[in-house]
Amino acid sequence: MPVKINYSKKTFNKSSSNLILFSNEKFNISRLRKTLSNSEFSYIQDLLKTSDLKKNILVFEVNSKKKIVLISIKNNLKSSDIENLGAEFYGLVNIGKNSEYFLNSDSLESKIQNFIGLFLHGFKLKSYEFKKYKTKKDSRVITINIFGNKNKTSAQNQLKFRALEEGTFYARDLVSEPGNVLHPDEYAKRLNSLRKDGLKINIYDKKKLKKLGMNALLGVGMGSIRGSYLVTMEWNGAKDKSRPVAFVGKGVTFDTGGYSLKPARFMEDMTYDMAGSAAVVGLMKSLAIRKAKINAVGVVGLVENMVSGVAQRPGDIVKSYSGKTIEVLNTDAEGRLVLADALTYTEKKYKPKFIVDLATLTGAIIVCLGSEYAGLFSNDDKLSKQIINAGEKVEEKLWRMPLHKNYDKLMNSKNADVQNINYVGGAGSTTAAQFLQRFIINKTPWAHLDIAGMAFSKYGGALNSGGATGFGVRLLNELIEENYE
Numbered sequence: 001m002p003v004k005i006n007y008s009k010k011t012f013n014k015s016s017s018n019l020i021l022f023s024n025e026k027f028n029i030s031r032l033r034k035t036l037s038n039s040e041f042s043y044i045q046d047l048l049k050t051s052d053l054k055k056n057i058l059v060f061e062v063n064s065k066k067k068i069v070l071i072s073i074k075n076n077l078k079s080s081d082i083e084n085l086g087a088e089f090y091g092l093v094n095i096g097k098n099s100e101y102f103l104n105s106d107s108l109e110s111k112i113q114n115f116i117g118l119f120l121h122g123f124k125l126k127s128y129e130f131k132k133y134k135t136k137k138d139s140r141v142i143t144i145n146i147f148g149n150k151n152k153t154s155a156q157n158q159l160k161f162r163a164l165e166e167g168t169f170y171a172r173d174l175v176s177e178p179g180n181v182l183h184p185d186e187y188a189k190r191l192n193s194l195r196k197d198g199l200k201i202n203i204y205d206k207k208k209l210k211k212l213g214m215n216a217l218l219g220v221g222m223g224s225i226r227g228s229y230l231v232t233m234e235w236n237g238a239k240d241k242s243r244p245v246a247f248v249g250k251g252v253t254f255d256t257g258g259y260s261l262k263p264a265r266f267m268e269d270m271t272y273d274m275a276g277s278a279a280v281v282g283l284m285k286s287l288a289i290r291k292a293k294i295n296a297v298g299v300v301g302l303v304e305n306m307v308s309g310v311a312q313r314p315g316d317i318v319k320s321y322s323g324k325t326i327e328v329l330n331t332d333a334e335g336r337l338v339l340a341d342a343l344t345y346t347e348k349k350y351k352p353k354f355i356v357d358l359a360t361l362t363g364a365i366i367v368c369l370g371s372e373y374a375g376l377f378s379n380d381d382k383l384s385k386q387i388i389n390a391g392e393k394v395e396e397k398l399w400r401m402p403l404h405k406n407y408d409k410l411m412n413s414k415n416a417d418v419q420n421i422n423y424v425g426g427a428g429s430t431t432a433a434q435f436l437q438r439f440i441i442n443k444t445p446w447a448h449l450d451i452a453g454m455a456f457s458k459y460g461g462a463l464n465s466g467g468a469t470g471f472g473v474r475l476l477n478e479l480i481e482e483n484y485e
Contacts, residue, residue: 001094003127004143005120007158012102012147016065020089020103020144022110025074027053032107036068044068057089069093069101073110079118080395084462086122093142094127105148117153120144121161125463128169130176163290164477168470171275171282175455175468179254179271183226184302187253187274191231191281191300197288200234214341216320220334221303223258223311230342233284233298237291244295245484246352247284247476248342250335250359251277251302258305258331259313272468273335275455276358277302279472286477293485299346301338305331317416321345322439325416333420335359336432340439347444353484354383354445357436358472359452364428366453373399374454374471377433380445387447390478395462396471398449407434 014037023029027048033041044060051058058070069092071085093099105116112118123144131138146153153161174182174190182190188203195201206228209218214230221228234244252273256262262270277300284298312318316328318337322344326337339357346355365375374391376398378384384400391398410431413419418438422431433448440446451471460466 001127001129001138002141003090003124004141005124006143006145007153009147010102010145012145018067018069018099018101020069020071020101022071022073022108024109025072027051027058027070027072029070031109035104035107040068044070056085057092059092073108077110077112079112079393082112082115082118083122083125084395086119087126087463089119090123090126090142100143100145102145102147105146105151107148108151110151114153114157116146116151117157117161120153121165122463124161124165125168126465128172129465130173130467132176160290163286164474166289167282167286167477168473170285171278171470171473172464172468174278174281175272175275175470177271179304182271182274183253184221184224184229184251184304185227187251187302188227188229188231191233194233194281194285194288197285198235199284199288200236202232204230212321212345213319214321214345215318216326216337217301217303217341219312219316219318219328220252220258220305220337223306223308224304226304229302230345231300231302233281235284235287235292235294235296237287237293238295239293242295243353244297244350245480246297246299246346246350246355247280248339248346248355248357249277249280249298249300250274250338250357250361251300252335252338253302253304255305255332255334256307258307258311258334260330260332261307262332269456272456273360274302275360275468275471276449276451278468279358279451279470279476282470282473283476286473287480292480294480296480297346297350297352299342301342303334303338305334320439322441324418324438327413327416327419329419329423330421333432335361336420336435339436343436343439343446344441347440347442352444354380354447355440356383356387356447356449356476356479358449360455361448361450362429362432362452365450368401368429369399369453371453371457373397375429375450376400376447377403377430377437377450378445378447379403379437379440379443380447383445383447386483387449387475387479390482391475393482394474394478396454396475401430401433403430403433403437407431411435
């Protein structure tokens with residue numbers, strides 16, 4: 001349901017306006033006596049005697065026109081706890097007709113910086129729905145009016161939260177689009193429109209990619225009537241010309257598996273096989289909106305993996321941008337082919353401080369970690385620690401998985417420099433990451449995030465209501481903000 005947050009002063013009707021108030025963890029409302037009328041105070045005080053005080057939020061209907069929402073503030077809350085509290089509140093009010101609430105910031109006694117901003121940020125993130133193709137439109141709107149003189153959210157922090165919301169929602173929109181709409185041609189067109197946000201966009205089509213020698217990426221898209229692209233997005237927000245930080249995303253807009261065809265069941269979900277690229281795009285949009293003081297580059301490979309008379313075959317050998325040859329034993333291990341060229345190109349052209357790639361790369365990572373953690377593989381301990389810490393802060397959690405030279409023998413090919421799958425079996429996510437590592441030529445600090453279990457949620461999570469999650473946008477923004485700005 002659409003949400004409006006209004007920081008400007010608006011008339012508050014004491015008899016009929018819905019009110020949001022904060023209390024301590026025991027729902028002690030004695031200090032709210034001045035905020036409530038005597039009858040309201042007595043009424044709520046009586047109801048609290050029989051209420052479940054273990055809950056975080058209690059809603060009281062004072063009369064037919066007015067509700068009073070009491071939100072309990074527990075001790076030792078983290079930033080993510082406050083965001084989750086806002087999301088929980090959205091779940092309670094996302095019913096019925098249009099709703100307007102007045103949030104009294106003076107009722108909050110907390111020393112946590114940006115409490116109100118974090119609360120409303122969680123509220124907005126939870127409100128996202130993808131209903132673009134519903135013919136019956138929902139015109140309901142939830143409006144939150146902020147009043148009071150304490151705990152104000154500064155204009156700078158309002159911009160930061162808005163940037164993260166717009167970036168996350170843009171990523172979710174991209175992942176939610178069906179494959180017949182968001183094919184590589186349309187995707188590239190949409191990325192070109194991000195120039196208006198201040199990003200420098202370069203689009204490399206098939207002709208340019210062939211000239212560059214990106215045959216690993218091009219091989220994946222051979223079976224599609226659509227184009228194949230590499231798109232770069234640059235944000236130059238630092239005052240100096242320091243080396244950028246770099247992010248690379250897998251953008252397979254639909255993945256049939258090619259001739260190594262996937263089973264029909266759940267193939268419709270393969271529209272989200274471009275979620276890694278969507279996270280990179282959403283991040284770059286966020287950085288541009290908030291005018292981040294960093295030089296950053298986003299690189300995405302956009303392809304469609306289809307079956308046709310000219311599609312890539314199992315057993316084909318291609319020469320990558322790096323010069324290394326790859327034997328394609330399984331056409332459904334296509335994402336790593338796209339990333340191989342994109343990683344080497346990013347390292348060679350931009351010489352970044354580090355590279356983080358994101359991809360819905362393997363089903364094996366879901367077997368290992370389910371939908372609670374993304375897999376993290378890296379050649380750099382410092383970068384790994386920074387990413388894990390950022391993930392914990394925004395509750396986009398990662399678990400570091402092993403890389404080791406002994407896994408290389410599983411990816412060595414008899415006919416080429418490397419093969420794209422491990423035919424022996426086992427360690428599917430690690431061998432995929434081990435494959436990618438071979439295309440980091442100059443030992444640049446690098447991390448690979450396998451987000452196959454995190455990019456899409458059928459059941460919803462703390463900050464999403466089901467569907468595309470936008471995993472990675474807030475995580476990588478936190479990484480930048482805490483360590484590189």
